């Protein structure tokens with residue numbers, strides 16, 4: 001059981017940060033060329049599909065945490081809406097049977113989309129230009145007490161953050177390596193770096 005947990009990761013994005021091999025970043029890494037939401041994050045609307053309704057508390061908690069990290073001001077403001085029209089983030093719950101991209105060690109993943117409903121890059125690959133909206137999929141087959149972290153972690157990807165090998169970042173990729181439950185200063189600072197300029 002322990003080994004299985006050890007292999008679980010929040011997301012399967014093949015991100016170059018892992019090459020850092022344990023180095024600790026003062027600021028959580030952002031994606032190459034600092035790609036991000038093309039519309040910024042000051043009016044982030046999010047939609048929870050019925051398939052993700054069991055994650056509502058985790059999603060609302062994550063949203064509140066990113067808006068108010070406890071580390072000072074950032075430009076994020078988030079509003080829950082009842083349709084996925086023109087939203088920034090859409091949440092879905094799927095399992096390995098309904099989503100071929102999920103596997104039995106993936107708690108969730110984030111994908112990046114254009115205005116016309118096409119992917120900016122194949123699932124699992126880092127986008128190379130700014131994106132209009134994101135989809136966050138929870139693996140319902142692995143629903144567990146870590147889902148509060150997962151929601152915050154995947155939202156971080158949606159905002160444009162990559163993995164941080166530090167255990168003291170919500171963007172730490174390993175489920176058993178991560179030692180925090182909330183957005184940290186290093187994560188907060190990257191939001192201001194990306195959007196507050």
Ligand SMILES: [Zn+2]
Pocket residue numbers: 010011012013153157163173
């Ligand atoms: Zn991740």
